[in-house]
Amino acid sequence: MTKIVIFGQSPDKINGIGPFMKYEKHVFVCINERQDASRKSCGEATGLALVTAMKKQIKDNGLKIRMRAQKAGCMDICEHGPNVVVYPEGVFYGKVQLSDVPEIVESHLINNKPVERLIIDFGKDH
Numbered sequence: 001m002t003k004i005v006i007f008g009q010s011p012d013k014i015n016g017i018g019p020f021m022k023y024e025k026h027v028f029v030c031i032n033e034r035q036d037a038s039r040k041s042c043g044e045a046t047g048l049a050l051v052t053a054m055k056k057q058i059k060d061n062g063l064k065i066r067m068r069a070q071k072a073g074c075m076d077i078c079e080h081g082p083n084v085v086v087y088p089e090g091v092f093y094g095k096v097q098l099s100d101v102p103e104i105v106e107s108h109l110i111n112n113k114p115v116e117r118l119i120i121d122f123g124k125d126h
């Protein structure tokens with residue numbers, strides 16, 4: 001029988017994560033750059049530097065097997081960018097700068113404490 005698990009919250013966790021999660025933390029960094037400038041885009045500000053820094057910080061902390069950062073396309077929350085989302089929690093960070101990367105890794109990825117000052121408050125916009 002297949003059991004539905006939402007956001008890795010199953011009591012049947014394997015190695016501390018839900019059975020459908022490959023990584024303990026999976027970080028997506030928007031690098032989208034629009035050609036037409038009709039809307040702000042995350043990649044304009046930092047290009048690949050943000051995802052490169054996140055990957056390096058994960059590697060330097062010995063987390064590479066357990067956690068992953070990767071490029072992502074537009075998340076349709078462009079005005080908040082540069083944007084990063086961390087799963088399995090689904091925490092969206094906005095206006096992320098290179099200088100924020102060590103804090104996100106240390107606080108959220110290692111210590112499970114999301115960086116509140118960077119969390120996007122969708123309640124204000126939606």
Ligand code: FES
Pocket residue numbers: 030031032033040041042043073074075076077078079081083
């Ligand atoms: S360009 Fe990054 S969320 Fe749209």
